[in-house]
Amino acid sequence: MIEPASLAPWLIIIPLAGGLLAFLLPSRSVLIGLSATVANGLLALAITFYSINTIPLEYALGGWPPPAGILLRIDGLTLVMLTMTAITGLAISIYAQGYFPARIGSGNGVSRHGPQQDFFWPLWLMLLAGLNGLFLAGDLFNLYVTLEVTALAAVALTALSGKHTSEVAALRYLLVSLLGSLSYLFGTVLLYRACHVLHLATLGALIVSSPVVWSGLALITVGLLLKTALFPMHFWLPPAHVNALTPVSAILSALVIKASFYLIFRFWGDVFMRILPLGGYSLLGGLGAAAVLWGGIQALRQKRLKMLIAYSTVAQLGYLFIALPIIRHDAGPSSRFALVYLIISHAGAKAAMFLAAGNVFLHFGHDRINELAGVKDALPMTSFALAVAGVSLMGLPPSGGFIGKWLLLTASFASGQWWWGIILIAGSLLAVAYIYRVVRHLFTKAPGPSSGKRQVARTMEASSLFLAVLSLVMGIFAPLVSKLIASDAVSLASLLAGVVP
């Protein structure tokens, strides 16, 4: 039998090699890109399957154990993030495979859209390598490097559409992520000054509270908050996500944002939980609550579908931060599990929404919400995907969003922090309202004959529907994921005891 940890470096090797090859051979980039994402998906599933009973695992790169070398670390959370990235990424890749030819085929655009396709694939594969590396990293400085790989690839992808607005958004995105990552690096330096260790687990054990450590952790945290676009620092997110090409918007909103949040979760929920102040948790939770409300209200007033979806991301990110104070006060793994569920179900639903919005855009040539009548007849699968993803975002059962919110709600009431529960419910109501704004157009007939601009390939509709349905039925697999999250701490039975005794 293969040792599961030895598969881990392939999660970085395959996308990197794919990225290099796709750049070297532009004419084959689609084939290379697709096969690399498929291989990555199979590999992620294989690792999850093989190591589900043996986590946590470690893999010493170069054969050097810390403090000299760098470790890759695999635990339940890593596995969930890797699988989420692999599956969502695969669906988005299949979408992209149809997306670029559809744009190239539409006439005048060959000069612009051809290169877009050639560069999309290497950039996306490098981004995938960065994400995988980030989820696997067990080293403070290595995290900085993977953050930068992710950020650079994401910025280049944002600007890929070649529009002025997207370039402006991309530059702003780049500057923001540089500010964030430099703060992170500064924090890393300060922590290194205090402990002289980069290996995360050792660092967490060694660290003692002192002004240098305070400022180090504060800098790391704000840097990551900025990169995660937590309210009120979300200003860069809507323009960047909205003006990018459709597959890129999906990647950014579903996966890239999650990378920096994953780090916050790692640090605040695990490594440094011991010395982080309680007030800090409340502060982050409070900002998350504000994000839920502000994002929801802003989403309500948007006129364009993609804009609405982007603000919905701002709102949904708030939930993740609300979970932090609840996790801090909850001894059991159920609130942790809730947070993971919110992350992955949002990834599926949001990617599905962006892909569906892209289909609408391709077909109609616009995405003005008030003129969406007739979508149902023109793009049945897409409109179904929009509705299903909407249900998941609202948090209705059996979606993963429901499980997440449900567990968080019960945990918040159980730990006496009912105010977070109220925010969660208010956020859900706002989500119902803004999703309803979109979904109600699925029931109306087109005013005239269908004014379709372009044909949308079946694979493009199907991949968006696949992600939507996946995020909807995710609740059914909840115990499987909870097993990963609670693998070594608590057995499944006692986790479920909180819900169904």
Next chain:
Amino acid sequence: MTGINFQSGLHILLLSSGAGLPLLFVLFLWWRPCRKTVYALLPLTTLPALLIVLFVPSEVVVEVPWFFMGGRMGIDPIGRAFLFFTALVWCFSTLFGQASLSDDPNRYRFFGYFLVAMAGNFGLILAQDGLGFYLFFAMMSFAAYGLIIHDDTPEALRAGRIYLGLVIIGEVLLFAALLMIAGMAPGLLFSTGQPGTGGALLFVLLFLGFGIKAGALPVHFWLPLAHPVAPTAASAVLSGAMIKAGLLGWLRFYPLGLSNPGDYGEIVIVLGLIAAFYGVVVGLGQREAKTVLAYSSISQMGLMTILTGCAMLTPTYRATIFSVIALYAIHHGLAKSTLFLGTGLLKSSKNQYSQRCWLTAGLIFIALTLAGFPFTSGAMVKTALKNVSGSLAPPWSGILHLLLPLTAVATMVLMVHFFTVMPTGKASSSKRKQWREMLAWGAGLLGVVAGLRLWPEAARFHYGILDSAVLWNGLWPILMGSVIGWLIHRMALRAEKESIFELPPGDIVGVEGYWNQRKIIPWFTSIQQTPPGDTQIFGTPGFISFFSKYQGELGKREKILMRWKVIGILYLTLCLCLIVLFAFY
């Protein structure tokens, strides 16, 4: 768990395939190569449910820990009664729909939704915990949307939209209720036997949340809009089976959540009484047969609501009253679905005199059954109802004793009206198809005749057929109702109208001008009157334009947050705040 013998293994298999088999069929319907075969086998999907009713004992419970945070499936006495008629209704409707939609281009899509709704309906009856019930309830509710809009006409889309709006509101209410229950109760299991600690708020949440599905009074208006536009097989299950899911929800959740259900029993009885008569009165103003039947359902559900209220008032008789409710649900479920199927058949049978005669005869029989004609299941439930009302506390026993026969009269009046607006055959379909439809309908008819007699619980209520007083009690409301109905019909004929007064279907949302002026309905559901020629049927819902009033202001605030300098200040403040928090930790 090593000692699973063959029998208990079989039980577990049956319990999980009750909702599982329909879902499995959906998967195969999706897969093109085996669509045709699966379509032919559709009626099989109801088989596990029927087998569960017959063979699985009540104490068998399946724990499904991998499913949705740990589910629990089983069948208790009340569940068995509900599953009995629900499975039968779905079975007849599947047979009927399979025949009548056999040349519909969208039939696979229809049956996809149909089977999901079926799985939800079976699953919610089998679920033994609150979350499972909620999950299957939601599944059924959302899938039913696909059934309503199947024909894609503007009316269907309008009905679907109103339905969906209500479903979402209902889901939110139920979710809140479930949270409250989960917050106070040790668990969400139905079998705990301990009452909850919920108060008036929980009662309102539950009443409205399930009332939407059960057609309870303030939130009933989707029913008469949705039933006429859905294909016949769908309206049969909507009115016969799914409507009872709301009722079951009340029965399951009131004891689980409310600390003192008796406090609200009187309200429930009053609302039920109003619904029982309101449905008839508004139904008389309708001109479409299926709409009339929908209003009749509202009225009949009113009676079941009354029974629910009685059960809340007198906890000592709860078990007895529950079984009466179950009887009533069986009776009404079978009768109403068969009425719908017959109405659908009549529509498609043109120029076939003998067939129309048979159909009409059958429909008259069912109508009489609904009104409580002696020797029918209707008479059985009327007697049982009377027994229940007799056991109530003083004011209510008298009131119900007076009013219950009047409801029978009202039912009969509405049935007469139904026959006057009965559809004449419009389209004739192929012989073979009609025969299959007739067969399904005939099976339903058989169910109406024999269903309740087969049910063992029914034997507990002696209704003394040969007693002349009982006979007279059963007959006079029908005679009176027929006479009144005939008189009303004459008046309408004289006024050269189809009904004496005309009301739009969906009464309160139908009177759109009025509500538009008051801005209440549009505020929630965006239903607005359409200027002629405007293709956009629905405008912006009010709660969204409410925000657009502050559009500029919100945009300005967001613009401020878009500026680097503001971001810089926020960023640094946050950083310093964190450091300060560290310092004071």
Next chain:
Amino acid sequence: MTITTGYIISALLLFGIGMNGLMTCSHQLRKILAVNLMASGVFLILIVTGFGTDGSAIDHVPHAMVLTGIVISVSTTALALTLACRIQQRLNRSADETAEGNDDD
């Protein structure tokens, strides 16, 4: 006041000036330069951290980190400059010809 103190103070000043520039300057080129200043400040601190106190062994890990950091900084700066150039070019052009074909997506 040792030489390390001097290094640390100037490193922090660099970082602070860079941050100030990034947040208050409106010109994109200045912002990019400001980010570079911030990076230099961080690298300086890293180098100081490797110094070792009172003749103890020099820690080479921070030095390797600085090298990595510099390459990353060069890369990001290059990308940022290209983007800024493209944006400026468009602005110049759109000043010439106001009517531009509407891009899709």
Next chain:
Amino acid sequence: MNGGLTGMKKRKQSMKGKFKRKDWQFATLTSLLIATLVTFLCWAILKEPPGEDLTAEALAPLFVQSGVTSPVTAILLNFRGYDTLLEVMVLFLAGLGIWSQATVDPTNPLVFSSPATHPTKPNFHGPGPELILATLVRILIPLMVLVAGYLTWAGGFQAGGAFQGGALLGGAGILLILAEPQRISTIPPALIRFGIVLGPAIFLLVGVSCFGYGGNFLQYPQPGAGSWLLLIEFGAAISIGITLTTLFVGGRPDPKRLKGTDQP
């Protein structure tokens, strides 16, 4: 009409003034906050001597096994070789990103071009490189390449290595392009692509081939680790040089301009 216009202008100006004033306040506040942060950091760092250095002591005996004698190179390429691999990828990514954004006219790479636009005013043109420049370039560039090679090789035992060598190579490339901008049109783009990919690819291949020797990823086989490292270093240096040059050029050669001269 005229009055209305001037009124509007005035309002605009006054609004601008308002913004300016607010801006000034914002800027002051930002600076104050930064000053606070920097002061606090200064106090914190100076107050607290750096912690006990465990890493340096733990590392000391390992340098012998690394295959190189220069400690920085040992850390960079061996102990933390994974970081360096990703860092090389970041540089590659920058090149990739820039190529995806912009195109340059290969006949005059110092002028930006894009599919939708045409270069208006070439800001660097003339009959050809001037004599002094040309001579200088002809002498300097081979020298720089030579020094770059030495630096890369020297990285194994003293200060130097792939990045230093690569940076010098990049300098040579930039000099060449400044002196003879047209030269770039004679290089086929596929070759440039190959040059950019070469270093990262070698690094990755070496890392993967370590599996063949029974080691982990990037665990160089023990005797002769030094030669593996040298291979990586030379590959990386070449690619770094080429990539830095392409970063300077700021875009991919526009194939349309390469083929057709009649393009407007």
